[in-house]
Amino acid sequence: MLLNNETVRKALDEIRALDETTTRETLTLCQIPAPSHQERKKAEYILKLFLEAGLLDVHMDEVWNVLGRWPGTGGGPTVMLAAHTDTVFPMETDVTVRKEGSRYYCPGINDDTHAVAEIMAVAKAMVKHDLHAKGDILFCANVCEEGLGDLKGVKHIFGHENDIDAFVSVDNPVTGGVVYTATGSRRYHVTFTGSGGHSFSDFGLPNPIHAMGRAIAAISEFQVLDLPKTTFNVGVVNGGTSVNTIASSASLLMDIRSDSDSELERLTEEFRRAIDQAVEDENRRWGPDQPPVKAEVEVKGIRPAGTQSPDYPIVTAAFEAARMLGIQPELRHESSTDANIPISMGIPAIAVGRGGREGGIHTTHEWFEPVEAWLGPQRDLLLVLLLAGLEGCVEPAITRPSGKPAVPAP
Numbered sequence: 204m205l206l207n208n209e210t211v212r213k214a215l216d217e218i219r220a221l222d223e224t225t226t227r228e229t230l231t232l233c234q235i236p237a238p239s240h241q242e243r244k245k246a247e248y249i250l251k252l253f254l255e256a257g258l259l260d261v262h263m264d265e266v267w268n269v270l271g272r273w274p275g276t277g278g279g280p281t282v283m284l285a286a287h288t289d290t291v292f293p294m295e296t297d298v299t300v301r302k303e304g305s306r307y308y309c310p311g312i313n314d315d316t317h318a319v320a321e322i323m324a325v326a327k328a329m330v331k332h333d334l335h336a337k338g339d340i341l342f343c344a345n346v347c348e349e350g351l352g353d354l355k356g357v358k359h360i361f362g363h364e365n366d367i368d369a370f371v372s373v374d375n376p377v378t379g380g381v382v383y384t385a386t387g388s389r390r391y392h393v394t395f396t397g398s399g400g401h402s403f404s405d406f407g408l409p410n411p412i413h414a415m416g417r418a419i420a421a422i423s424e425f426q427v428l429d430l431p432k433t434t435f436n437v438g439v440v441n442g443g444t445s446v447n448t449i450a451s452s453a454s455l456l457m458d459i460r461s462d463s464d465s466e467l468e469r470l471t472e473e474f475r476r477a478i479d480q481a482v483e484d485e486n487r488r489w490g491p492d493q494p495p496v497k498a499e500v501e502v503k504g505i506r507p508a509g510t511q512s513p514d515y516p517i518v519t520a521a522f523e524a525a526r527m528l529g530i531q532p533e534l535r536h537e538s539s540t541d542a543n544i545p546i547s548m549g550i551p552a553i554a555v556g557r558g559g560r561e562g563g564i565h566t567t568h569e570w571f572e573p574v575e576a577w578l579g580p581q582r583d584l585l586l587v588l589l590l591a592g593l594e595g596c597v598e599p600a601i602t603r604p605s606g607k608p609a610v611p612a613p
């Protein structure tokens with residue numbers, strides 16, 4: 204039992220003692236603007252924290268993910284504990300921290316900045332008390348989790364040769380929350396173009412806005428499954444210059460989501476057919492002698508889908524770790540996290556909740572209240588030990604796929 208192990212108890216106490224430091228680091232970090240693709244400054248600060256914590260092989264990769272390793276004693280799986288550095292807020296957003304009562308207000312303070320500070324507390328506690336799991340623990344502050352980032356950070360990590368057997372992202376508003384499914388998405392930008400002209404004197408030209416209207420009408424009739432949940436949405440339309448102009452261009456942004464890759468595939472094909480059909484119908488309406496309307500589809504984002512069972516060892520380990528600390532665990536159904544990428548590759552992965560109280564996620568009124576906030580990182584520590592194992596205490600919940608050599612003892 205982990206809680207009976209003296210070193211584990213010392214490390215848990217350390218995390219609690221570090222609570223004020225963790226809050227202070229959160230406040231420093233969230234005041235460094237870090238929209239997706241612009242996290243470099245924040246990443247450089249985090250790199251310093253990783254080095255100070257005493258992790259090994261600390262480095263920043265080509266896309267500004269910051270990584271550090273805490274070696275295992277051998278014979279266990281490699282577990283990555285991650286939090287993301289980017290926020291949804293543009294560079295010019297005011298990120299000055301404001302305190303009201305016991306709440307700190309700052310855009311991005313929780314999601315996912317507080318989680319970055321939390322995993323640092325885990326690292327410091329393991330280093331200080333020389334607590335090694337059986338497997339290596341890889342600490343990672345990764346870039347580009349949010350919408351426009353399109354999971355670039357984790358795609359980079361798992362797209363390269365890596366030795367990661369399980370992945371835990373700390374990225375949920377509910378401390379005991381466990382996200383275990385990966386909703387995939389496809390995002391497209393479609394531009395309809397035509398010659399354009401005067402609405403009266405050039406009447407008879409195929410019209411890009413009309414073509415787009417035909418496409419949206421067809422899209423709105425798409426049929427989808429309740430399970431696996433599959434959705435579609437035209438979220439933004441643009442185009443036209445004036446009421447008496449036949450527009451020369453119009454565009455739409457389309458979002459398709461599903462827990463099933465095959466449903467994503469099917470709906471994407473239906474979507475492309477709807478666009479082609481709309482263009483064909485609009486051009487036929489005005490005859491072959493007119494300059495035709497065309498449509499161009501641009502891919503804006505691809506997040507793969509994947510499902511895991513709620514009784515997978517990584518999920519039950521997260522429940523066990525929470526219960527050891529008296530935290531109520533719960534399955535959450537947030538759509539998409541950094542765990543999507545490993546899940547889609549068959550690597551066990553989850554996202555778990557941050558410590559403390561929080562609200563206003565993805566708004567400029569985002570707030571954090573450090574109430575028993577140490578429970579988050581304490582749970583993270585117990586979770587990585589359960590997954591990677593602890594010599595003489597617990598066997599790893601994650602088994603290394605056969606054929607993979609065990610990490611030699613340091």
Ligand SMILES: [Zn+2]
Pocket residue numbers: 287314315348374
């Ligand atoms: Zn997040």
